[in-house]
Amino acid sequence: MNQPIRRLSMLVSVLFVLLLGSSTWIQVLGSQDINDRPGNRRTQLESYARERGQILIGGRPIASSTPTDDDLQWQRTYSNPRLYSHITGWNSFTYGPGGGIEEAEDGLLSGRDDKLFYDRLTGTIAGREPKGASLELTINPKVQKAADEALGDQRGAVVALDPRTGAILAMVSHPDYDPTPLVSHDPSVEKKAWESLNADPTRPLVNRSITGNLYPPGSVFKIVTAAAALEDGQWSEDSSIPGPAVLDLPQTDVGLPNSHPGACGPGDKVSLAVALQDSCNTAFGWLGMQLGGDAMRQQAGKFGFGDDLEVPMKVSPSTLPTQMSPPQEAQVGIGQYDVRVTPLQVAMVSSAVANDGVVMKPHLVQSVLGSDLSTISETKPEQLSKAMEPETSDQLTDMMKLVVERGTGTQAAVPGVSVAGKTGTAEQGEGMPPHAWFTGFAPADNPQVAVAVVVEDGGRAGNEAYGGSVAGPISAAVMKAALQ
Amino acid sequence: MRRAITTITPARGRNVELLLTALAIGVVILAYINVSVAESGTVPTDLLGHTGILAAIALTVHLVLRWRASFADPIILPIVTLLNGIGLVMIHRLDLAAGRDFGSGLALRQLIWTGLGVAIALAVLIALRDHRVLRRFTYTAGLAALVFIALPLSPLGHSVYGAKIWIKLGAFTFQPAEIAKILLAVFFAGYLVQTRDMLALAGHKVLGITFPRARDLGPLVIAWLAAAFVLVLENDFGTTLLIFGLFVAMLYVATERISWVVLGLGLAAGGALVVYQFASHVQTRVLCWTDTFSDQGMQQCGQLATGIMGMAAGGISGTGLGRGRPWLTPLPESDFIFTSLAEELGLIGIFAIIMLYALLVERGLRSAIGLRDGFGKLLATGLTFVLAIQVFVVIGGVTRVIPLTGLTLPFIAYGGSSLLTNWTLVAILLRISDHARRPEPEFDPASMDAPTQVVKTR
Numbered sequence: 030m031n032q033p034i035r036r037l038s039m040l041v042s043v044l045f046v047l048l049l050g051s052s053t054w055i056q057v058l059g060s061q062d063i064n065d066r067p068g069n070r071r072t073q074l075e076s077y078a079r080e081r082g083q084i085l086i087g088g089r090p091i092a093s094s095t096p097t098d099d100d101l102q103w104q105r106t107y108s109n110p111r112l113y114s115h116i117t118g119w120n121s122f123t124y125g126p127g128g129g130i131e132e133a134e135d136g137l138l139s140g141r142d143d144k145l146f147y148d149r150l151t152g153t154i155a156g157r158e159p160k161g162a163s164l165e166l167t168i169n170p171k172v173q174k175a176a177d178e179a180l181g182d183q184r185g186a187v188v189a190l191d192p193r194t195g196a197i198l199a200m201v202s203h204p205d206y207d208p209t210p211l212v213s214h215d216p217s218v219e220k221k222a223w224e225s226l227n228a229d230p231t232r233p234l235v236n237r238s239i240t241g242n243l244y245p246p247g248s249v250f251k252i253v254t255a256a257a258a259l260e261d262g263q264w265s266e267d268s269s270i271p272g273p274a275v276l277d278l279p280q281t282d283v284g285l286p287n288s289h290p291g292a293c294g295p296g297d298k299v300s301l302a303v304a305l306q307d308s309c310n311t312a313f314g315w316l317g318m319q320l321g322g323d324a325m326r327q328q329a330g331k332f333g334f335g336d337d338l339e340v341p342m343k344v345s346p347s348t349l350p351t352q353m354s355p356p357q358e359a360q361v362g363i364g365q366y367d368v369r370v371t372p373l374q375v376a377m378v379s380s381a382v383a384n385d386g387v388v389m390k391p392h393l394v395q396s397v398l399g400s401d402l403s404t405i406s407e408t409k410p411e412q413l414s415k416a417m418e419p420e421t422s423d424q425l426t427d428m429m430k431l432v433v434e435r436g437t438g439t440q441a442a443v444p445g446v447s448v449a450g451k452t453g454t455a456e457q458g459e460g461m462p463p464h465a466w467f468t469g470f471a472p473a474d475n476p477q478v479a480v481a482v483v484v485e486d487g488g489r490a491g492n493e494a495y496g497g498s499v500a501g502p503i504s505a506a507v508m509k510a511a512l513q
Numbered sequence: 514m515r516r517a518i519t520t521i522t523p524a525r526g527r528n529v530e531l532l533l534t535a536l537a538i539g540v541v542i543l544a545y546i547n548v549s550v551a552e553s554g555t556v557p558t559d560l561l562g563h564t565g566i567l568a569a570i571a572l573t574v575h576l577v578l579r580w581r582a583s584f585a586d587p588i589i590l591p592i593v594t595l596l597n598g599i600g601l602v603m604i605h606r607l608d609l610a611a612g613r614d615f616g617s618g619l620a621l622r623q624l625i626w627t628g629l630g631v632a633i634a635l636a637v638l639i640a641l642r643d644h645r646v647l648r649r650f651t652y653t654a655g656l657a658a659l660v661f662i663a664l665p666l667s668p669l670g671h672s673v674y675g676a677k678i679w680i681k682l683g684a685f686t687f688q689p690a691e692i693a694k695i696l697l698a699v700f701f702a703g704y705l706v707q708t709r710d711m712l713a714l715a716g717h718k719v720l721g722i723t724f725p726r727a728r729d730l731g732p733l734v735i736a737w738l739a740a741a742f743v744l745v746l747e748n749d750f751g752t753t754l755l756i757f758g759l760f761v762a763m764l765y766v767a768t769e770r771i772s773w774v775v776l777g778l779g780l781a782a783g784g785a786l787v788v789y790q791f792a793s794h795v796q797t798r799v800l801c802w803t804d805t806f807s808d809q810g811m812q813q814c815g816q817l818a819t820g821i822m823g824m825a826a827g828g829i830s831g832t833g834l835g836r837g838r839p840w841l842t843p844l845p846e847s848d849f850i851f852t853s854l855a856e857e858l859g860l861i862g863i864f865a866i867i868m869l870y871a872l873l874v875e876r877g878l879r880s881a882i883g884l885r886d887g888f889g890k891l892l893a894t895g896l897t898f899v900l901a902i903q904v905f906v907v908i909g910g911v912t913r914v915i916p917l918t919g920l921t922l923p924f925i926a927y928g929g930s931s932l933l934t935n936w937t938l939v940a941i942l943l944r945i946s947d948h949a950r951r952p953e954p955e956f957d958p959a960s961m962d963a964p965t966q967v968v969k970t971r
Contacts (some may be wrong), residue, residue, distance in 0.1 A: 030890050031764040031882050037898065038878045044905045045871045049864060051912035055824045056860040063825035066806065070819070070841050071826040 042281030071420040073122055077101045082138040082161035082398075084117055084130050086168045092117045092131070097214070105212040111205045112177055115236040116168065116393070119208035128208065129233060130164060130393065133341040137162040137397055144406070146398040160400035167196035167395045167408075172478070175510030176201040178209045179503040183488035185464075186238035186372040189378040189507050191468055192380035192479040194410040197340065198511055200373075204229075208230045239344040239485075241370035246481055247455025248437075248496065249310045249466045250364025252378050252425065255305055257320050257328035259421045264301055264316075266424045272299030276311035279355035285314045285359055288454065306436035308452060310363050317362020322353040325361055331416040332378050333388055333504060340373070340393050347374040366457060376481035378416075379468045382425045382449070385418040385475030430473050438467065441501035443508050450504065452496035462487035467495075467500035471508045478511035480504045525950075526587030527579050534575055535592035535877030538568045541598030544834060548606045551835025559615070563605070565625055567598055570631050576911050577635050581642075582947035586880060589946065592873045593924055595931075597627055599866070600925035603853055604846045606835055619846055619927050626929040630936030637940035644945050648888045651703025658696035662739065662756075663690035665747055677747045678919065689936040690743070690752045691921075694759070694903075696942070698895035701760060705767035706887040713768040725772065737777075741784050748794045749907050751918030757781055758902045763895045802916040818841040820852035820911050829912025845967075846927040848919060851911050866925075867908070874901045877942050893945045896938050 055063065064072050075142025080103055084092035091113045094103040105120050107113065118128025136142030140149065140161035152159060170187075176187035176199040189199035210222035226234050235241040258264045272293030275284035293299040293309035304312035317325065326349050329335075338344040350357065350367040355459040360366035373391060381388045390411040397405045417425075429449035432438040437452040457463060465487055472477040482503045487494025538779045542564045549557035557563075571594040578585050601620055608618035610889055615621055647654075664670070664680050670787045671681035679686050702890070705712070716725045739935045743753045761777035789795050801814035819842045827837060839853035846853070877897025903920055910917040921931040 030766050030769065030887065030894075033769050034878055034881050034890070034894055036877065037894065041874050041878075041898070041901045044901065044909075045867055047914050048867055048905065048908045048912065051909070051914045052824070052855065052860060052863050052867070054819055055912055056828055056855060056863070060828055062826040063822055068811075069822045071822055071838055074838060074841075075826070093802055129886075177731060351811070378614065 034469055035330065058333075058414060065127060067404050073125070074101070075143075076139040077103055077122065077141055077222060080158070080160045081105065081120065082140070082163040084138075085163055085165045086170055087400075088165070090463070090507075099214055101214055107208050110207045110209050112173060114205040115165065115202045115238070115285050116200055116206055117208060119211040121211045121219055121223070122214065123216055123329050123379050124211065124223055129236070129388070130166070134164055134338065134345070134394065137164065140400075144397070145399070148405060152400060162400070162405060163398040163402065165395045165398060166196065166393055167191075168393070169198040169511065171343060171513065172199040172507055172510045173201065175199075176503070176507045179506035180482075180484070184485040185483045185488065187503060187507060188238045188372045188376040188481045189390060190376045190380050190479045191507055192383035192389065192476050195380070195391045195413070196395070196410075197391055197393045198478060199507060200238050200393070202235070204231050205234040206233040230293040233486065236342065238372045239340065239342060240371070241345070243345055243347065243371055244464055245457065246364040246368055246370040246375060246456040247453035247464065247466055248364055249375055249378070249451050249453035249468045249481075250368055250370070251308065251313050251362075252306055252314055252382065252429070252451050252468070253329050253332060254320070254362045255301065255425060255428065256382075256417050257324050258301065258316050259424055260328065260417050261320060261324065266300070266302040268301050268430050269298045270301060270304065271297060271315045272304055272309045272312040274311070276314045276359060278359055279357050280354060287311055302431060305428045305451070306431040308437045313362045314359035315362075317358045317360070318355050320362070322350075322358050322361065325349065325358070328416075331388075331414050332381055333413060335372060336413070342392050342393070344373055345371055347371055364453065372481040372483050375466070375468045375483075376479050379450075379470045379481065380479040381416040382429065383470035383479050384422075385419040386415055386422040388413045429469060433469065437495070437497045438469070438501055440468065440497050441467055441504045442470060443471060443505050443512070448505075448508065448513060449473040452501065454494065454496045460493045463494055465490070465494045465499035466496045467504045469504060471512060478508055480507050482507070524885060525583050527575075527583060530573055530578070530587035530590055533588065534571050537591045537595035537598060538564065538571060539594060541567060541602060544599065544602040545605070547834045548602060548609070551833060552606075552609050565622075567594070567601065567627070570628060573744070574631060574635065576768040577638055578943065581638050582943055584947045584951040585943040586876050586946035586950065588807060588876050589873065589939060589943055592869050593811060593936075596924035598856070598871060600850065600927070601627070602834070603850055604927050607846045607853065608842045622929070623927055623932070626932045627936075629929070630932040633933060633938035634936040638944060641941070641944055643949060644889055644941060645886060647699050647892065648703045648706070651700055654696040655704070658693040658700060659739065661693040661696065662743060662752070664689040671759035678749045678752065686872035688928070688930040690749065694899045695896065695934060695938055697739070697756060697759060698763075698892060698899055701763045702888050702891035702895055705763055705891055709767040709887070712764070713770055716772070725776070737780050737784060741788060745788055745792055750795070750798060750916060751910070751917065751920035754918070755899060755902055755905050755920070759895055759899050762898045763891055766894050767891055798916040802913060805913060814917065816849065817913070817917050819843070819912065820849045821913065823852045824912070825855040827856040827859045829854070829860045831857050831862055831917070833857060847921060848926070849911060850926045851908050851922055854925070868940055869899075870904045870923075875948070880942065880949040884945065889945055889948065893942065893949075896942055900935070900938065926950055
C-alpha cells in the first residue's frame with residue numbers, strides 16, 4: 030500500500046501548491062485590481078485613516094479635512110462649497126471621490142501616488158504622521174466669484190484662462206451643487222443627497238465647462254473658420270468675399286440665410302473683417318465651402334479639437350463631423366451642423382489668438398505641496414500646439430477688436446480696456462431657444478485673460494437671446510475682475 | 514537477521530519535540546505581545562496568564578508522550594501547538610477589535626475548548642495502547658458516523674447561515690460531522706482492510722482498466738449516497754467533499770487500483786451535475802464562486818468578496834497583527850479566519866501556515882508508510898487525508914479555488930467541535946506514529962536457544 034500512499038502525498042502537494050498559487054494571486058498579482066474595486070471598504074477606510082491633503086486657492090483651503098471621533102477619523106469640509114463645487118468635487122465615503130480635483134488627483138490627495146514616495150519615506154524617518162499632498166490651484170478667487178455672480182441663476186458655464194500660461198483662472202458651471210452632504214459621515218444623508226442630485230433633470234453634477242453633452246458653438250466657431258482662411262493665404266482681413274442675404278447651398282433647394290435680414294455689404298460683397306464683426310453667416314458659409322472639411326478639421330485640430338485633455342479632470346474632446354458634403358461644410362463654417370465644443374475649448378481658441386497663435390496646455394493645479402507644505406512639484410506652462418502664425422493672430426486680433434468696438438459684441442466691452450471677442454448665438458433647432466455665447470480676451474494688445482461664456486437656452490432672455498446681449502456682459506464682468 | 518545484530522536504538526526525538534514546542538510557544542507569545550502593542554501600545558499585563566495556559570497544555574501533552582508514546586513523531590505536537598496558538602492570538606485580536614473583554618471573549622472559550630480537546634487527546638493516548646484495537650469497532654464506528662451525520666436533521670438540528678450542520682443542546686452547539694470524519698476513517702479502514710483483495714482482484718476489464726464487480730460497488734454507492742444526502746439536505750458542501758474524498762482516497766490506497774478513482778470521480782461528477790440542477794443553494798454557491806464580484810455575487814455572498822479584499826489589503830507582508838481590518842469580513846474568527854490571518858500576516862505568514870499544514874500531513878503519511886499493519890496504514894492515511902482535504906476545502910474556498918464551504922480551518926478557526934475532533938485525531942495519529950517508529954521487539958537468538966537448554970538439563 031506504500032505506492033498509493035506516496036501518490037496520494039503527491040496529490041496533496043499539488044492541492045497545497047494550488048492554495049499557495051491562489052493566495053499569491055490574491056495578495057500579490059491581483060491585489061491592485063481588488064484594492065481598486067468600487068465599494069472596497071478597506072481601501073476607503075485606508076484613505077480616511079490618514080489626513081487627506083487640502084485643496085488650496087491662494088494659500089487658503091477650499092477643501093480640507095478635520096479630525097473626528099468616529100470610525101472614519103477625518104471629516105472633509107468645503108469652504109464656499111457651491112462656488113467651487115465643480116472644481117473640488119466630493120470625497121464621499123459611500124460613493125468615493127468624484128466630480129473634480131478630489132477624483133482626478135485622488136492619488137496625491139490621499140497620499141498613495143508614487144510621486145509622493147520620497148515624501149512618504151522622509152516622513153517615515155522623521156516620524157511624521159502620513160498625510161496626503163495638498164494642491165494649490167490656479168483659480169483666481171475674484172474672477173471665479175465674478176463669473177459665478179454674472180452667470181447667476183442661468184444654466185451655462187464660464188471659463189477664464191491666462192492665455193500666456195494656460196492657467197485656468199475661473200471655471201464655473203451652473204447649476205452648481207453643495208458637496209457637503211455627500212461627504213457626511215451619516216450614510217443616509219449621503220444617500221439622499223446623491224440620489225436627489227442624480228435625479229435632478231438640470232444635472233447639477235455635470236461640469237458643463239469641460240464635459241456634459243457639449244454645445245454647438247454657433248458663431249464663435251467663425252474664429253476657427255477665419256483662422257483657416259487667413260492661414261490658407263488666399264484671404265486676408267481686407268479680402269472681399271461674397272456676403273449675400275441668402276447663400277445658395279449646392280445639392281439642396283434651401284439656402285443659408287443671415288440671422289439679420291439682408292446682405293452683409295454693398296453688392297453682396299463684404300470684407301472678411303466686417304463679416305466677422307457683424308457675424309455674417311453667408312460669408313462664413315461660403316468660406317466653409319471654399320476651404321472644405323479637411324482644412325477646417327485641420328485648423329480646429331490645431332486649436333485642440335479632438336484632444337484628450339486632462340486639466341487634471343478629464344475634458345471631453347470637442348469634435349467636428351468626419352464627413353461633410355458642401356452644404357454641411359457651409360454649416361460647419363458657421364459652427365452649426367455637428368460641431369460640438371466645450372467652453373474650455375472655446376476659451377482655448379481665444380487664448381491661441383491672444384498668445385501669438387500658440388495654444389498653452391490648460392491646467393488647474395499650480396503646485397503640489399508635501400505634508401509639511403513644502404513644494405513637491407510646480408506646474409510649468411506647456412505648449413499644447415501651434416494654431417497659427419503670429420501674423421494670422423495679429424490680423425484676427427484686429428478683427429475681433431472690431432466685433433467688440435462696433436460689431437455684435439459691444440456689450441462685452443470693458444471701459445478703459447480694449448477687448449477682442451466674438452459672439453455666438455447657437456441654434457439648437459426649431460422652437461428651442463438658442464445658446465448664447467461669447468468668447469474673447471483682454472487687453473487686446475497685452476492679453477492677460479481669455480474668456481468663454483455660454484448661457485444655455487438663452488438664459489433669462491429665452492428666445493430673445495443673442496450672444497452679445499446675454500453672454501457679453503458676463504464676459505465683461507469676468508475680464509474686469511481679472512484685470513483689476 | 515539484520516535486526517538481530519542491530520545495537521543502535523532509533524532516536525525517539527522527545528527532546529527535539531520539547532525544543533520545537535518551546536519555539537512554537539515563543540512565537541505565540543511574540544504574536545500576543547504584538548497584538549497588544551498594536552492595540553494599546555503596551556506590553557500585555559496578563560501575558561503569563563494567557564499564553565501560560567497554552568504552554569502548560571502543550572507541556573502536559575509532551576510529558577504524556579514521553580510516558581506513553583515515547584517514539585511518537587516529534588514534529589506533530591509543535592506544529593499543532595503553533596497552529597492552535599496562532600488561532601488563539603487571532604481570535605483574541607478580533608475580540609479586542611469587537612470590544613469584547615477577555616472574560617466574555619471568544620478567545621477564552623477557545624482556550625477552554627483547547628483544554629477539553631487536549632484532555633480527550635490525553636485520554637486517547639493513555640487508554641488506547643494500540644491503534645489496532647480500533648479495528649474491533651469497525652461497524653460500530655460506521656453506524657455512529659451515519660447517525661452523527663444525520664443528527665442535524667433531527668429535532669436537535671440547528672441551522673446557521675443556511676447550512677443545517679449544527680445540533681443544539683441548550684446553550685451548547687456542536688457540529689456532529691466533525692466527529693463523523695474520524696469515525697468514518699475508522700470504518701473505512703476496518704472495512705477496506707477486510708475486503709481489499711476482493712475489491713482489487715475481481716472485476717471486468719474494459720478499455721484496459723479493470724472495473725469492479727457490481728456487488729463490490731455497494732460501499733462506494735453508500736458513501737456516494739451519504740455524501741449527496743449531506744449536500745442536498747444539509748447544504749453542507751464541505752462535508753460532502755470530505756466524505757467522498759476520504760472514501761475514494763482510502764479505496765485507492767487499499768486496492769492500489771486507479772479504476773476506483775476513475776469510477777469514484779465519475780460518480781461524483783454525475784451526482785454533482787444532478788444536484789446542481791435541482792438544488793438552488795448549490796447553484797448559488799457556484800455562482801458566488803465564478804462571479805464573486807458581479808452585482809449578483811456581491812449580493813448573495815458578499816462575505817467571500819470582502820474576505821478576498823481583506824487578503825488583497827494585506828499584500829505580501831501583511832498589515833501587521835492588530836493593524837488590519839479583518840472584522841470587516843463576516844465570521845472573521847471562524848469560516849474566514851484564513852483571510853483575517855492573510856490580511857494581517859500577509860502572503861509570507863500564509864505560506865508559513867500552509868507549509869505547517871503540509872508538514873503535518875507529510876508526517877501523518879510517513880507514519881502510514883512506516884506501519885506494518887494494513888489497518889493502521891489505512892487509518893493513518895485516512896485521518897491525515899481528511900485533515901489535508903479540510904485544509905484544502907477551507908483555504909480553497911476562501912481563495913476561490915473551489916466553491917466556498919462552511920468547514921473550519923483545523924486548530925486555527927474558532928469552534929469547539931472542530932478543536933475537540935482535531936485534537937482527538939492528532940492523538941490517534943501520535944499513537945500510530947509511535948507504533949510506526951518503534952523498533953520491532955528485540956529478536957534474541959539466544960532466547961530461542963533457551964528451551965533446548967532446558968531439555969539439556971533433563
